[in-house]
Amino acid sequence: MAKSVYIHIPFCKQKCKYCSFISFPCTEKILGYVFSLFKEIDTNYAGEDIETLYFGGGTPSLLEIQHLKKIINKFKLASNCEITLELNPDDASLEYLKSLKDIGINRLSIGSQTFNDGILKLIGRRHDSKQIIKAVEFAKTAGFDNISLDLIYGLPTQTIETLHKDLEIFTQLDIQHISTYGLKLEEDSYWGKNPPKNLPDDDIQADMYLEINNYLNPKGYKRYEISNFAIDGYESKHNLNYWNNNEYYGFGVSAHGYIDGIRYSNYSTIEDYMNNPAQHSNGHIQTLEEMLEEEIFLGFRKEAGINLDVIKEKFDIDFERKYRNALKKFIPDYIEKTSNGYKLTLNGVLLSNNILAEFLE
Ligand code: SF4
Incomplete structure (x- = not known):
């Protein structure tokens, strides 16, 4: 919702x-x-x-x-x-x-x-x-x-x-x-x-x-x-x-939204939008794998990092097991453990694109 x-x-x-x-x-x-x-x-x-x-x-x-x-x-x-x-x-x-x-x-x-x-x-x-x-x-x-x-x-x-x-x-x-x-x-x-x-x-x-x-x-x-x-x-x-990967409405030209598991976007010119304001120009039903990737990608942007309990509840996976190779590679210089999950270190933030790529494959 x-x-x-x-x-x-x-x-x-x-x-x-x-x-x-x-x-x-x-x-x-x-x-x-x-x-x-x-x-x-x-x-x-x-x-x-x-x-x-x-x-x-x-x-x-x-x-x-x-x-x-x-x-x-x-x-x-x-x-x-x-x-x-x-x-x-x-x-x-x-x-x-x-x-x-x-x-x-x-x-x-x-x-x-x-x-x-x-x-x-x-x-x-x-x-x-x-x-x-x-x-x-x-x-x-x-x-x-x-x-x-x-x-x-x-x-x-x-x-x-x-x-x-x-x-x-x-x-x-x-x-x-x-x-x-x-x-x-x-x-x-x-x-x-x-x-x-x-x-x-x-x-x-x-x-x-x-x-x-x-x-x-x-x-x-x-x-x-x-x-x-x-x-x-x-x-x-x-x-x-x-960043918590929750759903949201996007209204207006070129706005993006995420509703009922569908990521959608609106028309990107004023004319097209005003001709079809109630209709999205495209929508994509997220697969579970895509949702998990987004949860990780967005979660690591936060200083609080990703939360293992939330990931377990949403996706029923053992994060540490699934991503053990990536974690092994980046801990302790680029990723560190928190009380409930993992976050990027400041060095990790500087290289975030490279690090996150390892979790998205
Ligand atoms: S052109 Fe408009 S939207 Fe773009 S940065 Fe300037 S004020 Fe913001």
């Missing part, structure tokens, strides 16, 4: 150079899109109690309050439902933020990326560092006490020193959660086709990741997933639902 909902809002006023997310500049289509979302939700949502609702994008903060409110009201929300909205700093007026709070949004994920104004310009963001700081101030004034910021590392001209300055500002802002991304030149992005100069190499990017860990952990931001850090109690419930 699904307890989580993701809603994709695929509009951006301009495209960031590193971005390969599905987003389009045609903001004049927002109203029609919202009505398509209503149709998809009305057709496919089965009425379960929802514990996490996440507006992602694109730029969800381009939506009007009345539309966000109508979407939220489509769901039966659990009393402690975590409702997150991704916010672009230059959409963050105090009035808008207060209204978001009034309609029940209780978590903000602010697209900051870096506080270095030269790099913000270089990567094509619409905002500068002052606007990020203002957005956080306004969010706090509006009553938000669960705020996440994004940090990208491995950007052109970025150095360990400039990253360090970013980390100082992130922590001084006294927010609760930080999501980090190592830059990848995705094929579908502007930079995928026109690679930028002055990119830190892979070794420096790995050093940057270690710097982030070393800086944030002593400040109370614990790494609870490979790329995510939070003050205790402020881990993203929505993302933990993915």
Whole structure:
């Protein structure tokens, strides 16, 4: 049974150079899109109690309050439902933020990326560092006490020193959660086709990741997933639902969902989606072997690691027996035992793709 909902809002006023997310500049289509979302939700949502609702994008903060409110009201929300909205700093007026709070949004994920104004310009963001700081101030004034910021590392001209300055500002802002991304030149992005100069190499990017860990952990931001850090109690419930391999709804253009053992995705152009909002473009019934692989792949992303009792209950297998060769190969340098299972060590995190490949064959 699904307890989580993701809603994709695929509009951006301009495209960031590193971005390969599905987003389009045609903001004049927002109203029609919202009505398509209503149709998809009305057709496919089965009425379960929802514990996490996440507006992602694109730029969800381009939506009007009345539309966000109508979407939220489509769901039966659990009393402690975590409702997150991704916010672009230059959409963050105090009035808008207060209204978001009034309609029940209780978590903000602010697209900051870096506080270095030269790099913000270089990567094509619409905002500068002052606007990020203002957005956080306004969010706090509006009553938000669960705020996440994004940090990208491995950007052109970025150095360990400039990253360090970013980390100082992130922590001084006294927010609760930080999501980090190592830059990848995705094929579908502007930079995928026109690679930028002055990119830190892979070794420096790995050093940057270690710097982030070393800086944030002593400040109370614990790494609870490979790329995510939070003050205790402020881990993203929505993302933990993915990493715990639980089911969820995905609504909107190109959204993915996992319902009744079927992984599905929606049409990936606005036109196709708006013509068929209630119909998925494809779906795949997961085999037991695929479900197990995902449980392992996602579980090892978490700092808590995989839980042997959960795996036994879900799949009726003896994990240690089935994967004894891989465990033998990677313990103790890359995998370590926990009280109820196994997790990656920090060295293991750096080589996670290679290590996980051994469990997926
Ligand atoms: S990074 Fe975010 S704001 Fe920038 S183009 Fe992509 S979805 Fe839009």
